[in-house]
Amino acid sequence: MTFEPEELGQSRADLADTLKTLRKRAGVTQTRLAQRCNMSQTKISNIEGAKLTPTLVDVELILRALDAPPDLVTRVAALARTANTEWQDVWSQRRTGLEKKQNELAGFEQSSTEFRYFLLSMVTGLLATPEYVRGSLAHIPGDHSKAIAKKLERQAVLYDTSKRFTFILTEQAVRWPFLPAPAMAMQVDRLASISLLPNIRLGIIPLDGHTPVGPLNTFTVYDKRIATVETQTGAMVFRDHRDVSAYLAEFTQYEGLALFGDQCRERLTEWANRFRA
Numbered sequence: 273m274t275f276e277p278e279e280l281g282q283s284r285a286d287l288a289d290t291l292k293t294l295r296k297r298a299g300v301t302q303t304r305l306a307q308r309c310n311m312s313q314t315k316i317s318n319i320e321g322a323k324l325t326p327t328l329v330d331v332e333l334i335l336r337a338l339d340a341p342p343d344l345v346t347r348v349a350a351l352a353r354t355a356n357t358e359w360q361d362v363w364s365q366r367r368t369g370l371e372k373k374q375n376e377l378a379g380f381e382q383s384s385t386e387f388r389y390f391l392l393s394m395v396t397g398l399l400a401t402p403e404y405v406r407g408s409l410a411h412i413p414g415d416h417s418k419a420i421a422k423k424l425e426r427q428a429v430l431y432d433t434s435k436r437f438t439f440i441l442t443e444q445a446v447r448w449p450f451l452p453a454p455a456m457a458m459q460v461d462r463l464a465s466i467s468l469l470p471n472i473r474l475g476i477i478p479l480d481g482h483t484p485v486g487p488l489n490t491f492t493v494y495d496k497r498i499a500t501v502e503t504q505t506g507a508m509v510f511r512d513h514r515d516v517s518a519y520l521a522e523f524t525q526y527e528g529l530a531l532f533g534d535q536c537r538e539r540l541t542e543w544a545n546r547f548r549a
Contacts, residue, residue, distance in 0.1 A: 287355040288322035290348060291334055295320070298338045308337035328352050328512060358509040366412060374422035381429045384494040388523045391441040392490045393448065397423040398430060399439065399474075401462050403455045430469060438473045440526045442487070446476060447543055457547035464540040467533075475530030476539055485525050493519050 295305055302320070306313040311330070318324035319334075326334070331352040335345045360373075374397075381387070389396055397405060405423050409416045429435060446463065449456060467474035477483065490502040499510045499519040510516055531539060 284325050284355045285322045287326070287331075287348075287351050288320050290351065291326075291331070292320040294335070294338050294340060294344075294348075300338065305334065305337055309333040325355050325511070326352060327356070328514075353512045353514075356511040357515070358511075359506060360509065361506040366414075370409070370412070370416055370419035371422050374419055374426065378422070378426050378429075380494050380498065380500075381426065381435075384498075385435050386495050387435065387437045388493040388520070389437070389439045390487065390491050390523055390526055391439065391445045392487050393442070393445050394450065394490070395441070395445060395459060395463070396439070396490075396492075398427055398437075399463060399466060401455070401459050403451055404459050407451050407455075430466065430472065433471050436471050438475070438523075438527070440475045440477065440523070440530050442477045443479045443539075443543075446540070453547045457544045460540050460544035460547065464537045464544070467537060467540075473532055474536060475527065475532045476536050477526060477529050478531065478539060481529070483529055485522075485529075487522075487526070491519050491522075493523060496520065 295302070300308075302316045303313045305311075306316045309316070309330075311333070315324065316334075319326045319330070328349060331349055332345070335348060340348070389398075394408065395404060397408070400408070400423070402420075402424060405420050409419060430437065441463070446460060447456075451459065463474060466472060491499060493499045493516060496513075496516060497511065499516045501508045501510070501519070510519070530536075
C-alpha cells in the first residue's frame with residue numbers, strides 16, 4: 273500500500289478521514305482491521321466517524337495492521353497527538369457561559385478517582401471560600417451567579433472518600449492578597465481545615481527554601497489519562513500519554529519540595545495570623 277497525503281490537518285475529523293482513507297486504499301474492511309488490531313468493529317467505526325479520538329497506541333496498531341510506511345506512521349502519529357490536544361480560549365468560554373466550563377470540570381471529577389493539582393498563583397475553586405470564588409470572577413463582566421453556584425457545588429466531591437486528592441500550592445498561591453486581609457485569613461484557614469480530610473493531601477512549597485525547578489503553569493492531572501494546563505488566555509487539555517506522563521513527573525518533583533501534614537498547617541496558621549494582624 274502506498275499513500276502520500278499532501279497535507280495532514282490538525283483536527284479529530286482530519287485524523288478520522290486519514291485513517292479511513294488508509295484503510296480503504298489498503299483494501300481492508302473495518303471488521304478485518306478490527307481483528308488485526310484486537311479491537312471491536314464498533315471502535316474502528318467510531319474512530320473513522322470522529323466519534324472517538326484514538327490514542328497514539330490505537331493509531332500505531334491501526335497503521336501497523338495496514339502496513340503503513342515508516343514516514344507515514346510518523347506523520348499520522350503526529351496528527352494523532354494533535355487530535356488528543358484541545359485548546360479552550362477564555363473568550364469562547366465567556367460567550368458560551370462560564371457555568372458550562374464548570375459542568376465540564378464536574379464531568380472530569382465524576383469520572384476520575386485520583387487528582388493532582390499544582391497551583392502556582394491562585395487557590396483553585398475546589399478549595400476556595402465563597403468570597404474567593406466571587407473575587408476570582410469579579411473582573412469578568414456579566415452575571416456569574418450560576419457559575420459561582422456551580423463552583424461551590426463542585427466542592428462536595430472533596431468529601432467523596434472513594435476519590436483521592438493531592439493539592440500542592442506555592443506560597444505565592446496561598447498568600448497573594450487577592451482579597452482584603454480578613455477574607456484572606458478565612459481562605460487560608462479553609463486550606464488548613466481541608467488538609468485534615470482523610471482522602472486529601474495538601475502541601476505548600478515555601479519560598480524560603482531551595483527550589484531548583486521553576487514552574488510555568490498551574491495544571492491538574494486526572495488519574496493518568498488527562499492533564500489540563502492553564503494559561504492567561506485559556507487552557508490546554510492533553511490526552512496523549514506522553515504529555516500526561518510529563519506533567520505527572522513534574523508533579524512528583526513538586527511533591528518532593530512541599531510541606532505536608534503538621535508542617536503545612538503550621539505555616540498556614542502563621543500566614544493566616546499575619547493577615548489578621
